[in-house]
Amino acid sequence: MKDIKTFGDLKASGYKSKSIKDELRDNLIQKIKNKETTFEGVHGYENTVIPELERAILSRHNINLLGLRGQAKTRLARLMLNLLDEYIPLVEGSEINDDPFMPISRYAKELIKEKGDDTPISWLHRSERFAEKLATPDVTVADIIGDVDPIKAANLKLSYADDRVIHYGMIPRANRCIFVINELPDLQARIQVALFNILQEGDVQIRGFKLRLPLDIQFLFTANPEDYTNRGSIVTPLKDRIGSQILTHYPADIETARLITEQEAKVLESQKQSIKVPDLAKDLLEQIVFEARESDFIDSKSGVSARLSITAFENLLSTAELRALKSGDETTTVRLSDFVGIIPSITGKVELVYEGEQEGAAVVAYNLIGEAVKTLFEEFFPKIGKLKKQTEESPYDDIVSWFFNQKDGFELLDDSNDKEYKKMLDAISPLDNLLKEYQPDIEEDDVYFEKEFVLWALVEFKLLSKFRFAEGTQFKDPYGSFISGI
Numbered sequence: 001m002k003d004i005k006t007f008g009d010l011k012a013s014g015y016k017s018k019s020i021k022d023e024l025r026d027n028l029i030q031k032i033k034n035k036e037t038t039f040e041g042v043h044g045y046e047n048t049v050i051p052e053l054e055r056a057i058l059s060r061h062n063i064n065l066l067g068l069r070g071q072a073k074t075r076l077a078r079l080m081l082n083l084l085d086e087y088i089p090l091v092e093g094s095e096i097n098d099d100p101f102m103p104i105s106r107y108a109k110e111l112i113k114e115k116g117d118d119t120p121i122s123w124l125h126r127s128e129r130f131a132e133k134l135a136t137p138d139v140t141v142a143d144i145i146g147d148v149d150p151i152k153a154a155n156l157k158l159s160y161a162d163d164r165v166i167h168y169g170m171i172p173r174a175n176r177c178i179f180v181i182n183e184l185p186d187l188q189a190r191i192q193v194a195l196f197n198i199l200q201e202g203d204v205q206i207r208g209f210k211l212r213l214p215l216d217i218q219f220l221f222t223a224n225p226e227d228y229t230n231r232g233s234i235v236t237p238l239k240d241r242i243g244s245q246i247l248t249h250y251p252a253d254i255e256t257a258r259l260i261t262e263q264e265a266k267v268l269e270s271q272k273q274s275i276k277v278p279d280l281a282k283d284l285l286e287q288i289v290f291e292a293r294e295s296d297f298i299d300s301k302s303g304v305s306a307r308l309s310i311t312a313f314e315n316l317l318s319t320a321e322l323r324a325l326k327s328g329d330e331t332t333t334v335r336l337s338d339f340v341g342i343i344p345s346i347t348g349k350v351e352l353v354y355e356g357e358q359e360g361a362a363v364v365a366y367n368l369i370g371e372a373v374k375t376l377f378e379e380f381f382p383k384i385g386k387l388k389k390q391t392e393e394s395p396y397d398d399i400v401s402w403f404f405n406q407k408d409g410f411e412l413l414d415d416s417n418d419k420e421y422k423k424m425l426d427a428i429s430p431l432d433n434l435l436k437e438y439q440p441d442i443e444e445d446d447v448y449f450e451k452e453f454v455l456w457a458l459v460e461f462k463l464l465s466k467f468r469f470a471e472g473t474q475f476k477d478p479y480g481s482f483i484s485g486i
Contacts, residue, residue, distance in 0.1 A: 001087060001123055004089070004121060004123075005120065005121060006117060006118050006119060006120060006121055007100045007112065007115075007116070007117050007118070007119040007121055008116075008117030008118065009121070010089055010100060010121055011117065015089065017088075017089075017099050017100075017101045017102065019216050020084070020129075020176055020177070020178070020216050020217065020218045021057075021060035021216075021218055022060070023083070023084055023085050024057050024060075024080065024083045024084065024218060025057055025058055025060060027083045027084065027085070028054060028057050028058065028083050029058075031083070032054070038050065038054060038083070039053070039076060039079045040079065040082070041075075041079070041263060042072055042075060042076060042079065043251070043256050043259045043260050043263070044249075044250075044251040044252060044256040044257075044260070045072070045076075045248070048249065049076070049246060049247075049248055049249070052244070052246045053076065053246055055244070056243060056244035056246065057080075057083070059243060059244065060243075061242075061243025061244040062199060062218070062219040062220070062221075062241070062242050062243050062244075063219070063220050063221070063242070063243065063244050063245075063246060064184070064220075064221040064222070064223060064234075064239075064242045064244070064245045064246070065077070065220065065221070065222045065223070065246050065248055066222075066223050066224075066225055066245055066246065066247050066248070067222075067224070067225070067247060067248030067249065068224060068225070068248075068250070068302070068303025068305075069224060069302075069303050069305045070250075070303065070304070070305025070306040070307050070308070071248040071249060071250060071303075071306070072248065072306070073182075073222040073248055074132075074180070074182060074222060076248075077132075077178065077180045077220045077222070078130065080178055080218070080220070081126050081127065081129065081130050081178065082126075084126040084129055084178075085126065086125065086126055087123045087124065087125055087126070088123070088124050088126075088129075088176060089121045089122070089123055089124075090121070090122055090123070090124055090176070091103060091107075091108040091111060091112065091119060091120075091121070091122075092119075092120035092121060092122040093107070093111075093120075093122075094107060094108050095107070095168055095172075095173060096168055096172045096173055096175040096213075096215075097124060097173075097175045097176045097177070098175070099176065099216070100112065100119060100121060104175070104213050104214060104215070105213075106164060107164075124176075128177075129176065129177040129178060130177060130178050130180070131170060131173070131174035131177055131178070131179045131180070132179075132180045132181075132182065133170055133179075133180070133181050133182070134182045134183060135181055135182060135183045135184055135185075135186040135187035136183075136186060137186060137188060139187060139188070139191055140191070141169075141190070141191060141194050142169060143169055143170060144169045144170050144171050144191065144194070144195075145169045145171060145172070145194055145198075145206060146166055146167055146168045146169040146172060146206045147166070147167055147169070147206060148165050148166060148167070148206065149165055149166065149167035150165075152164075152165050152167060166206055171198060171215065171217065172213060172215060174217055175213075175215050175216055175217060176216050176217070177217060177218075178217075178218045178220060179217050179218070179219055179220070180219075180220045180221070180222070181219070181220075181221050181222070182221075182222045183222065183223065183224065184221040184222065184223045184234055185223050185224070185233050185234050189235050192234065192235045192238045193235065193237075193238075195238055195241075196237060196238065196241065198215060198217075199219065199238075199241040199242070200241050219242075221234075221242065224303075225301075250293065250303075250304075250306065251306070254283050254286045254287060254290070257286040257289065257290075257306070257309060258282050258283070258286055260306055260309075260310075261282075261285070261286065261306075261309045261310050261313050262282075262313075264306075264310045265310050265313045265314050266314060267313075267314065267317060271317050271318075271321060273331075274321065274324065274330065274331050274332065275317050275320050275321060275324070275331070275332055275333070275334065276331070276332070276333040276334065276445050277316070277317070277333075277334045278333065278334065278443075278445070278446040278449045278450075279446070280376070280380075280446065280449060280450060280453060281316070281334045281336075281449060282313075283376060284336075284339070284369075284372050284373065284376055284453075285309055285312055285313055285316065285339075285342070286309055287372035287375055287376050288309075288312070288339075288342075288346070288368050288369055288371075288372040289304055289306075289308050289309045289312075290372075290375075291368045291371045291372050291375065292304045292308070292346070292350055292368055295356075295364070295368065295371075296353070296355065296356075297352055297353060297355055297356030297359060297364045298350045298351065298352060298353065298356060298364070299350075299351040299352065299353050302350075302351035304349065304350055305349055307349065308345060308346060308349040308350070311345040311349070312342040312345040312346065314345075315341050315342045315344065315345045316334060316338055316339065316341060316342050317334070318341065319338040319339075319340070319341025319342070320332055320333075320334045320335070320338050322341075323335075323338065323414065323415055326415055327415060327416065327417035327418070328417060329417050329418050332418055333418070333445050333446070333448070333449065334449065335421065335448070335449060335452060336373075336449060336452040336453055336456055337412060337414050337452065337472065337473060339369050340366070340369075340414070340468075342365075342369075343362055343365040343366060346361075346364075346365035346368065347361040347362060347364075347365050350364070350365075352364060366468075370456065370459070370460050371460075373453065373456045373457050373460055374457060374460040374461065377453070377454075377457035377460070377461075380438065380439060380450075381395075381434070381438050381439075381454070381457070382394075382395050382438070384396065384457075384458075384461040384463065395434060395437070395438070396434070396458060396463055398430035398433065398434075399428065399430040399431060399434065399454070399458065399463075399464075400458070400463050400464065400477065400478075401430075402428055402429070402430050403464055403475065403476060403477040404477045406476070406477075409467075409474045409475060409476040410424075410427075410428070410474065410475045410476070411424075411472055411473070411474045411475075412424055412425075412452070412455075412472050412473050412474075412475070413471050413472035414471060414472045414473075415471070415472075416472075421448065422448055425448050425451045425452065428451070428455075431451045431454060431455075434454065435447065435450060435451070435454075455475055459475070462478055463478060464476065464477065464478060465477065465478050465479075
């Protein structure tokens with residue numbers, strides 16, 4: 001590459017140019033033959049979205065990724081860069097990345113005609129072959145296609161009838177690149193119409209100029225299915241010109257969701273060393289997101305982004321870190337009470353229906369934590385409320401009886417240090433017996449999280465009552481609140 005500086009050098013090297021769609025196709029074939037991962041870092045799509053995307057690339061299609069927010073649509077588009085050749089040659093000085101073998105701009109054609117094999121060549125790295133535009137209502141044809149530039153006309157002393165006065169927009173400048181338009185339905189219909197000929201025939205029309213520019217572009221569009229009815233729509237002729245429409249989805253299981261969260265969360269090394277997160281806490285965090293997607297208070301059509309669990313995990317660690325800093329603990333383990341700290345991550349990322357608005361975003365978020373505890377509890381402990389007879393003994397009777405004997409209830413303070421926290425939970429001796437019987441192999445550091453987890457679950461199943469106050473949480477027997485007047 002360092003030795004190839006002119007068109008003549010490029011010819012002598014035996015280089016053969018090819019379209020961007022052929023580049024993507026050939027490099028994908030090579031990766032598949034070499035058993036390489038084609039879309040590194042995308043989890044949960046191995047048997048669904050990625051095979052469809054690979055088929056679309058092999059078919060040399062323009063692609064529309066259709067899915068709710070937080071489903072890695074833009075991530076997939078950016079990862080397609082890895083399927084491009086590392087470098088491609090272009091006519092030096094070209095605004096639209098002209099291929100020296102197939103120049104399309106007037107500048108490149110005239111330069112090659114004038115200099116022939118001495119035409120200077122420059123090289124473009126694949127990292128620079130990605131253009132992205134977020135579709136907003138204020139986008140104009142001039143932005144994405146181009147317009148007449150009066151300043152250029154004045155400087156070059158040309159009339160407006162000369163095509164050299166044209167200033168190219170984003171799409172012509174993305175020639176031989178991947179071009180992504182995010183949230184396509186937000187693009188005004190007249191702008192979508194301007195894309196017709198570019199996708200099909202390669203014609204560009206600017207202010208009366210009809211230019212034959214066979215642009216070589218891999219188009220990717222992203223859209224939210226709800227946008228078809230809410231904010232706008234993709235006009236039918238444009239949809240007809242998009243080769244493949246691929247539906248994305250959220251992770252199907254907690255294991256995949258955890259993998260994504262741990263990969264994407266920005267966690268400092270100091271936090272990793274000072275804060276331990278039990279596996280159950282990680283599962284609970286993901287279960288909260290699953291509960292949100294099923295909640296009657298949250299608009300399912302809007303979706304619950306994977307970013308919710310990522311920011312919630314960061315907030316969870318920060319909550320534990322802040323508590324440890326205040327209490328003087330050098331290291332600590334995440335507690336279930338720390339989950340109150342993730343509520344701001346939930347309230348900003350869910351769209352509530354009318355009933356949810358009536359409840360309030362913070363209340364809905366807090367209740368999601370309880371629902372997640374309830375769902376996970378029966379995976380680790382015997383089911384509650386499904387005993388054969390009313391008189392049959394329950395493994396939780398001793399715990400409930402312990403609370404009946406606590407006249408003033410049991411308070412678990414948020415800012416207590418680890419020593420005090422463990423001492424408070426150790427006072428509930430029946431919890432130790434329950435864990436020994438049903439969770440004998442639990443790690444020592446995770447014991448206290450599980451103890452608190454059991455208390456929260458018993459509240460959700462109405463065997464205990466819970467009252468949240470400024471400094472922490474009070475647990476009582478199920479009728480304690482009526483007796484005490486709280």
